[in-house]
Amino acid sequence: MRQQTKVRASVVVLASKAKKPSPIANDHFLSNIVYPLFSAFLGFPLVSGVPVRTTANLRALVKYEVNPPPGRSPKALYIIEQRVNTLIVGILITLSVFIGDVLQYIPVATLYGLFLYLGLFCLKGMQLIVFLRVVLTRRKYWGEWALLDGLPNRQVVVFTLIWLLELTVLLVLLIFSEFPVLLPVAACLPFVLLLAGILRRFAMPRWKWIAPYLERVIA
Template sequence: MVLLDFVVGIPLPKLQVPHAFKPTRDDRGWFINPIGPNPWWTVLAALVPALLCTILIFMDHQISAVIVNRKEHKLKKGCGYHLDLFVVAVMLGVCSVMGLPWFVAATVLSITHVNSLKVESDCSAPGEQPKFLGIREQRVTGLLIFVFMGCSVFFTSVLKFIPMPVLYGVFLYMGVSSLRGIQFFDRLKLFWMPAKHQPDFI
């Protein structure tokens, strides 16, 4: 779709990317003073919203971890809840001081990643669903994802040609594809499924 847009020259809104590797605002550097020109009492006033943000980030991380590590996925390696949360906490501090966006567990991305690593049986009887064998556990894809995200800083001359509808389509596909295997979505599908085809669960 990007090549088609480039060849045909359709006037679509494109991805806005910076032209140089520098802070987005000219009046700030790479590091930001946490207090800045604010009075001293703003530190005390920030405790309440900081507590709410901490709860939100903790819940987002733990919910994503519980969904990814549920027993239906047949994972064998340790889940590393505490180590993951420690890394998130450290990086939140670094991102805050540098004025960068916070990063969280990203539930949709985590589920999509797990679904992409599923291993199913190749041979099955006609009409029979492939049997789920487990998940191909590794850390290579996760590492490469973030390496390429870092390298995207040097590809701004190419990224500016990507139309926004293409990005929206990618996000929509990721969201819809991650619904497969979620128990809540499977339960909703039972409303439109004849009783004879419903799974034999309690």
């Protein structure tokens, strides 16, 4: 959900550059009213309230400058933000339910390689990966990341450690879920996610040391 919120925020920022005939209000009507009704009554897997499902999909739809000036990141020229993308993905997901006999002929190693590639590709541009790179980079090279403009070094390290701690806890719980003896511990996963949301909403804004940078770093 947090990832989808980030994607939706990115699309809203680029809404004025969208190449489409219909106004953005129609998009909200389709994604928040029509598609959920299809999902509820027909079981069609169009449950997302955003035009694209991943940041990788978003980057594929955004067109950047081919030759940006030296020292400046490529500027987003326009975004091809369309519902056809979501519709095709939903149809393919639905068809995958009925062609299980065909999918079983795909080698497992091929699927592992595909999922590994998609996972690694989607890491590009994620804030955690950016902050990990920043921690290992001298501050004079931070200019390529607009997100870090005016952000002190110590706060960057603290945000990175918080994310790594949350990720470690989630990974440990997922590993525990593979062992029947530890299933009761793994059942705490939803509560850990709920606790993370509570800390983000109520506790972290009260921490005056990082509160001024919270909205900019953790949208």
